[in-house]
Amino acid sequence: MSIIFNDGLHETEACSADVCLTTVDVLPCSCSAVFITLRTIIIVELLGIHQLTNAYGLSCLFLGIAYIAGSPISGLWFNLTLSYCNRMFNEL
Numbered sequence: 001m002s003i004i005f006n007d008g009l010h011e012t013e014a015c016s017a018d019v020c021l022t023t024v025d026v027l028p029c030s031c032s033a034v035f036i037t038l039r040t041i042i043i044v045e046l047l048g049i050h051q052l053t054n055a056y057g058l059s060c061l062f063l064g065i066a067y068i069a070g071s072p073i074s075g076l077w078f079n080l081t082l083s084y085c086n087r088m089f090n091e092l
Helices: 018-047 049-081
Strands: 002-005 011-015
Touching: 018 049
Parallel strands: none
Antiparallel strands: 002 011
């Protein structure tokens, strides 16, 4: 397996080993795990312990809305561009 970055003019093979693919998979998951773990601490620091329940509930509500809206937006993006590649990634 390999990951190929396409910038419109040429394709570059960035990762061809399983170790590289594992790194690409583990890195985003660990970053999201840190965010989930620290969310409660950040809410307490910003709003105080008395507002923890309300703030955590609202945080989960908006996170759920984002999860529900993400898939249809990705499908719409694919229908418009016929590609899963985001133009933002090609600008790097």
